[in-house]
Amino acid sequence: MITVEGLRYVYPNANEVLRGIDLTIEDGDFVAIMGENGAGKTTLVKTFNGLLKPTDGRVLIDDVETKKASVAALSRSVGLVFQNPDHQLFCETVRDEVAYSLRNFGYPPDVIERRVRGILETLDLMPYMDSSPFMLSGGERKRVALASVLVSNPRHMVLDEPTIGQDYQQKDRLRNFIVQLNTQRKTVVVVTHDVEFVAECKPRVVLLSGGKITADGRAEEILTDGALVERASLLRPQISLLFSSVSGLPRDVIDVFTAKAVISNTVRGRK
């Protein structure tokens, strides 16, 4: 469980980014943290694995206070995938890159090999196993970065803008993969601006604005509230815009699959 109590964070240049955050993320929750640029989303998730220590308040990961634990110890239970893969890739091959964290955690070679192959297969990266990560496309590098964190099997996964630079098919695969992780009782926290991605995943949505939580609830409730969404510099999902402009259709539909079912029922009812 991730517990955030009265969290304030002030950067050394006196910029107060988080101004009193209270948040509880239960094991197995799927949460999307959304908000305008500079709202404090990335700062908030960096406190989850102790990269940033709270100025005031506290963050607890499975009852361990992040102020009292090292980043290396916390990163065993909190996997954080950064936005830009180029900020972490450095090995000669994809295989070495993915094995890096396992080597840091001291796993034996046979376990490392098995886990690396497993995650590369899951993320469709086996053909690139012996390639240099620097020779891959942006989307592939992003998946290598994701694999390099997922391979250590952390209980809580935090993904910072995972959909940036991914084509629609990869985004769809990523969505399925995240849902699959979540069904394995892993906590998944996604920081994103991608409203359509969130609409299709339908997680719990936490809206941040000016370093404070302005809304916390089901995606269907938050993403259909025009005023809330606008305050967070986001746009409502296209399906929500369409459904709210046609009379007689429900207002809380945000994804294509539900929309298809609702429209089919409505059309069938009229016949």
Add this chain to the structure above:
Amino acid sequence: MRVFEGFKFTKLQTPIHSMDPRAKFVMIMVVFAISLLFTNVLILTVILLVQVPLIWLGRSIRRWGGSMKGGVFLAGLIFFMNLLTGSTFTYSLAMTIRFLALMSSFSIFFMTTSPDDLGLALEQAHVPYSLCFTFTTAVRLVPTMAVDAQTVIDAQRSRGLELDKGNFLKRIRNYIPILIPLIVSAIRRSIELAEALESRAFGLTSRRQSLIVLRMKMSDYLTILVSILLLVLAVWASIYAQLPSIEIPFQLPRLW
């Protein structure tokens, strides 16, 4: 990444900030040259300490302190590498102080000189514009590199990297996962920047006119004159004068 803070320009109204960049450059180059002339610990310490009032005048003591603190690791590396490769204790110490003096002088220059003024100074010295642009862009990218470096460190620590773990050599090796992504992203950024510039017709105009023309004041001429006189004096002293020195008779046995 405090070390980079000491090379970042901040706009302030101080006598050092308002100096002409050319005069400041001559002054810094003289410090550079004098530092290279001597291997005397006392002289090098004086060169380092003489810079403190200038930094104080430029109201940059705190950032300078941060950058010097950040440079301690490299200074330590220089000291131990010299000692391990057979240099005397005094010589190793001199090389370390020389490094700090050089770092400090460049820190003063970059903290108090705007990249725009630097570019103008180079242009007015008839340096080709493409070179001026390259130089000023490199200076301007220092803060961006600092942010990148911190992000890379965060990303690798999130994968279990512990920078302070292990013996001296292991700690040096720990920096490989930081340096490679940093270099790769810098190269990627430079290629993207070059392409963006070319697609906006960079270099099409051969003759450029500047809106602002730098003019040296009397105090700038005086700075250049004093700097050159100091350099001449230092050259003379290094050849003819018997300067006081200290010698610590310690040397490690040769390892190979």
